[in-house]
Amino acid sequence: MASHAIEVKNLYKIFGPNGGAYVDAVKKGMGKAELNEQHGHVLGLQDINISMPAGAVTVVMGLSGSGKSTLIRHINRLIDPTAGEVLYDGVDVCKMNENALREFRRHKTAMVFQKFALLPHRTVLDNTVYGLEIQGVERKDSEKRARGWIERVGLKGFENHFPNQLSGGMQQRVGLARALTNDADILLMDEAYSALDPLIRVDMQTVLLDLQKELKKTVVFITHDLDEALRLGDKIAILRDGRVVQQGTGQEIVLSPADDYITAFVKEVNRGRVINVETIMRPLSGNAEGVPLVTGTVLESAARTMTAARVATAHVVDENGRPIGALDLSAIISAMVTPVSHDDRKAA
Amino acid sequence: MASICSVLPELLCKFPAIDEGMIRLARKTIDDGFKGFVRSYGDAIDTVVQPLQWFLNYLEGLFVGSPWIVILVLMVAVVYFGSRNINITIGTALSMIAIGLVGLWNDTMITLAMVTVCTLISILIGIPIGILMARSERVQAIVNPILDVMQTMPSFVYLIPVVMIFGIGKVPGLIAVVIYAVPPMIRLTNLGIRLVDKEVLEAADAFGSSTWQKLKNVQMPLALPTIMAGINQTIMMSLAMVVVASMIGVGGLGKNVLQAIANQFFTVGFLNGFALVGIAIIFDRTSQAFGKRLQKHSEVIHG
Numbered sequence: 001m002a003s004h005a006i007e008v009k010n011l012y013k014i015f016g017p018n019g020g021a022y023v024d025a026v027k028k029g030m031g032k033a034e035l036n037e038q039h040g041h042v043l044g045l046q047d048i049n050i051s052m053p054a055g056a057v058t059v060v061m062g063l064s065g066s067g068k069s070t071l072i073r074h075i076n077r078l079i080d081p082t083a084g085e086v087l088y089d090g091v092d093v094c095k096m097n098e099n100a101l102r103e104f105r106r107h108k109t110a111m112v113f114q115k116f117a118l119l120p121h122r123t124v125l126d127n128t129v130y131g132l133e134i135q136g137v138e139r140k141d142s143e144k145r146a147r148g149w150i151e152r153v154g155l156k157g158f159e160n161h162f163p164n165q166l167s168g169g170m171q172q173r174v175g176l177a178r179a180l181t182n183d184a185d186i187l188l189m190d191e192a193y194s195a196l197d198p199l200i201r202v203d204m205q206t207v208l209l210d211l212q213k214e215l216k217k218t219v220v221f222i223t224h225d226l227d228e229a230l231r232l233g234d235k236i237a238i239l240r241d242g243r244v245v246q247q248g249t250g251q252e253i254v255l256s257p258a259d260d261y262i263t264a265f266v267k268e269v270n271r272g273r274v275i276n277v278e279t280i281m282r283p284l285s286g287n288a289e290g291v292p293l294v295t296g297t298v299l300e301s302a303a304r305t306m307t308a309a310r311v312a313t314a315h316v317v318d319e320n321g322r323p324i325g326a327l328d329l330s331a332i333i334s335a336m337v338t339p340v341s342h343d344d345r346k347a348a
Numbered sequence: 349m350a351s352i353c354s355v356l357p358e359l360l361c362k363f364p365a366i367d368e369g370m371i372r373l374a375r376k377t378i379d380d381g382f383k384g385f386v387r388s389y390g391d392a393i394d395t396v397v398q399p400l401q402w403f404l405n406y407l408e409g410l411f412v413g414s415p416w417i418v419i420l421v422l423m424v425a426v427v428y429f430g431s432r433n434i435n436i437t438i439g440t441a442l443s444m445i446a447i448g449l450v451g452l453w454n455d456t457m458i459t460l461a462m463v464t465v466c467t468l469i470s471i472l473i474g475i476p477i478g479i480l481m482a483r484s485e486r487v488q489a490i491v492n493p494i495l496d497v498m499q500t501m502p503s504f505v506y507l508i509p510v511v512m513i514f515g516i517g518k519v520p521g522l523i524a525v526v527i528y529a530v531p532p533m534i535r536l537t538n539l540g541i542r543l544v545d546k547e548v549l550e551a552a553d554a555f556g557s558s559t560w561q562k563l564k565n566v567q568m569p570l571a572l573p574t575i576m577a578g579i580n581q582t583i584m585m586s587l588a589m590v591v592v593a594s595m596i597g598v599g600g601l602g603k604n605v606l607q608a609i610a611n612q613f614f615t616v617g618f619l620n621g622f623a624l625v626g627i628a629i630i631f632d633r634t635s636q637a638f639g640k641r642l643q644k645h646s647e648v649i650h651g
Contacts, residue, residue, distance in 0.1 A: 164645060
């Protein structure tokens, strides 16, 4: 199945009995606090424009209250927008009627929830077939597909357990299996790993990345954790107070944070695991020296390769092995430490 | 008081009740109207509820007519497979034997048939109304005060119209019992559905469940413990009400109690009373154990 991109255009969400009346005021610059004080409405999202590329992971990052969970619920319209469009394959999800929306949810989207939201009275297997059961797929067929995914997420042997008998990490694997069994193009993950402890979280991230390599779904992943965002996201959008403050690749966000808010985040990031060699390489002058490093190698592993080979210089090669740039150990180290300017900005 | 009244105008001192003649007239009009209604539609209503009469008679005949040992074995089996608890099962057998020994077997069977039918009807009426209430704030706003009236109105009061329409017999008794016993069924179904985890409902929505699929797969199963509590309450209230219903011709243990009150038969009264307590406890423990067993999946909680 070919994946399609999702385009979010000029999306506004104002919570309250009469949200539509205040869209213009918000467009003219009324802020969240003002709207709440004067009109008793809560500004959820304002002027969101994000294009989520097909077959890639788009991470929406923000702290609690930033509107990220509200945003993801607009994609399958669990929340109705006040104004704006969500386009999938050229169709505006926000304009679908009830039937079309139900079909869209059944066949095009699957969702994983922060608190798992499994059916407590159903076994792992019965939870996993839920999406197909709703679609009316025959039990024999759905069970076969479900068993396949249960095995893929590493829960073989637990098919007949109830969710309450499983740990949080295992429950979320069930949530993931349930979503994948649907075989939908869009995978929505609402803080899917936030409730898991750190080691299991990294484990589950690996599961997702491995699956994504072959599935190439259009994944929308919500998180409040920048490390998670950088690890998973082909594209990252950062939300604050219902507004997109910056969007781009992980590299772009770490290397040129748009404002103090993002700078404060980025400061704590392990840059060695985010920045790629081609980002800091200088143009090739003369012969390629030292060890070759393929594009996409992060600085940390580049440094490891170079120290293991006991050389201070290296050159970057593209996928075909053609040299395209050079760098040395000191450049790597200076890129890996947090720039002084970030500390200054934080202090100011 | 008189001193205050000497200062106040009379209107504020003595409540200005509506003229007695007027009240008498209103009373007569309403009574006559209702009697007229009964006269013209009584037969039609009787025909409509006739199946209830048949069902009740059939079940009563079955319970009373079967050899006691068959009923006892059946009851013990139902209790055992419902509760899977050996103590409750033994308790059931012992109390039923005790009831038989003091000569109340047949009366107990009549009461049992009555309570069974009342409970079934209460469930059939209560669950759909409860579901409607949970789905709509407006229905809830309308039904709640009606339930309040049903539960607080002294049962003797609504026996009056019931008897006027249906006369004396089992069906009016059954209707009186259901009016009394159905409110907890409705309320707890409503509550159970409203308490279903919002996140799970959202997940069901996200996968594209239709309203019916949500009800069938999520709301009803998750509300089941609360609904079971409702059924339990309904059984208990039916048992309490069969005594009152004996005033309008329901037989069984209730009738004996009524006679004992009228004649001051201390021992008979208590024997019948204890027989009622016995069945009440059997029903209660069995239905609770059954409800708990349905919730087995929630027992093993993993951190």
